[in-house]
Amino acid sequence: MKLxxxxxxxxxxxxxxxxxxxxxxxxxxxxxxxxxxxxxxSGVAAKIRDLEYARFDAQHRKxxxxxxxxxxxxxxxxxxxxxxxxxxxxxxNLRKTGMNVVEIGPExxxxxxxxxxxxxxxxxxxRGVKDGQAYVLRARFMDTWVFKNGRWxxxxxxxxxxxx
Amino acid sequence: xxxxxxxxxxxxLGLCLSSGLATGPVHAQDTVDAESKVxxxxxxxxEAAQIRDVKALDSIFDDSLVYVHIDGRLLTKAQVLADTKxxxxxxxxVQSSIARAHGNTVIVSGxxxxxxxxxxxxxxxxxxxxxxxxxxxxxxxxxASMTTAMQS
Numbered sequence: 001m002k003l004x005x006x007x008x009x010x011x012x013x014x015x016x017x018x019x020x021x022x023x024x025x026x027x028x029x030x031x032x033x034x035x036x037x038x039x040x041x042s043g044v045a046a047k048i049r050d051l052e053y054a055r056f057d058a059q060h061r062k063x064x065x066x067x068x069x070x071x072x073x074x075x076x077x078x079x080x081x082x083x084x085x086x087x088x089x090x091x092x093n094l095r096k097t098g099m100n101v102v103e104i105g106p107e108x109x110x111x112x113x114x115x116x117x118x119x120x121x122x123x124x125x126x127r128g129v130k131d132g133q134a135y136v137l138r139a140r141f142m143d144t145w146v147f148k149n150g151r152w153x154x155x156x157x158x159x160x161x162x163x164x
Numbered sequence: 165x166x167x168x169x170x171x172x173x174x175x176x177l178g179l180c181l182s183s184g185l186a187t188g189p190v191h192a193q194d195t196v197d198a199e200s201k202v203x204x205x206x207x208x209x210x211e212a213a214q215i216r217d218v219k220a221l222d223s224i225f226d227d228s229l230v231y232v233h234i235d236g237r238l239l240t241k242a243q244v245l246a247d248t249k250x251x252x253x254x255x256x257x258v259q260s261s262i263a264r265a266h267g268n269t270v271i272v273s274g275x276x277x278x279x280x281x282x283x284x285x286x287x288x289x290x291x292x293x294x295x296x297x298x299x300x301x302x303x304x305x306x307x308a309s310m311t312t313a314m315q316s
Contacts, residue, residue: 074264076273082292082314084273112228112307114298117269119308121230121238142232142310144296146266155264156271158294160312162236 045111048118048145051152052109055143056124060104064091071154072146078158080139101128107138116147123163138163199263202270202297202304209306210258218245225306226298232310234278234291254280259290270297270304276311290314 051070058066068091075087085093093099109122119142126137140163144156205224212220222245229241239247261274272295279288291311298307 072266074266076264076271076294078273078292078294078310078312080312082290082312084292110230112230114226114228114300114307116267117296117298117307119230119296121232121308140232140236140238142230142294142308144269144271144294144308146269148266155266155269156273156294156296158232158292158310158312160232160234160236160310162234162313164236 041113044113044118047152048111048113048120049109051145051154052106052120052122052143055154056105059094060101062094062101064094067091067094072148075154076156076158080137080159080161098131099128100130101126103127118145118152119143120145124159137161195265198265198270198299198304202265202272203261203263205297205304205306206258206261206263206272206295210256213248213256214254216248218248221245221248226300229306230308234289234311234313252280252282254278268299270299271295272297275314290316 054066055070057063058070068087071087071090073087075090077085077087077090079085104126105124107123107125109120112119112121121140121142123138123140126135126139128135139159139161141157141159143154143158145152145154208220209224211217212224222241225241225244227241229244231239231241231244233239233247255278257277257279259275259277261272263270263272272293274293276291276293277288278291279286281287291313293309293311295306296308297304299305
């Protein structure tokens with residue numbers, strides 16, 4: 001009887017150890033998860049910067065497929081003249097004949113990371129031909145990106161031709 | 165005994181995974197609640213700007229706020245607050261606005277009208293705005309705001 005009681009106590013001790021170890025792993029894993037997903041703010045800034053360059057490049061190439069993948073379906077887009085477009089409107093406009101972007105690219109980009117949200121402000125230059133007329137544009141822009149379903153998506157983008 | 169150990173391991177791993185998912189890229193509150201709260205804060209912002217309540221604006225804006233004014237100026241939070249104090253009286257009317265939640269982020273877009281007098285001359289301007297709000301430590305804070313002048 002004494003022996004079986006001792007055995008029981010040892011078994012319980014082993015059980016307690018197991019529970020303690022598993023709980024420690026549980027705590028450590030859950031504490032790490034959000035950090036693993038979004039990395040550090042500097043990592044986020046570098047990632048978003050790359051995405052912005054890729055976005056301008058896709059605009060230049062009229063690559064709707066690439067832009068479709070970068071933009072959230074609920075994207076709010078504001079043109080430098082104040083017109084608001086949905087994602088579908090924007091992608092359709094890009095393909096319009098009579099519009100030829102010869103050059104477009106950022107002059108400056110600053111990323112402000114807030115965990116799973118990043119705000120980008122900068123200035124871009126654009127040169128092209130619209131309805132037979134050559135144009136040059138220098139605009140200030142602001143984009144908002146969110147980390148959703150394992151990737152960064154642009155949810156809002158606005159620009160203004162007033163740069164003071 | 166071995167079986168019960170494995171059972172405990174499996175239960176704990178299940179708990180681990182479910183809690184991991186719950187604390188992942190999460191919704192701080194449900195979407196409707198977030199949009200409603202931010203909508204209320206947007207109205208408070210409008211009222212505070214109207215009466216130049218810098219203290220109220222200070223609590224609405226994140227310290228790292230980036231703000232693009234309708235005239236194209238890029239301002240910090242301190243500059244926006246100073247601008248609010250010093251600027252001539254302006255009548256701000258939000259003509260339309262819509263909030264859209266994306267987890268811990270809410271985007272508010274809309275149209276506003278600015279009416280005032282600058283250097284003795286009256287003006288009326290319309291702008292399209294986009295505000296970005298982030299949920300942090302139990303509060304919604306505006307981290308970015310941009311207004312684009314609408315060309316008629």
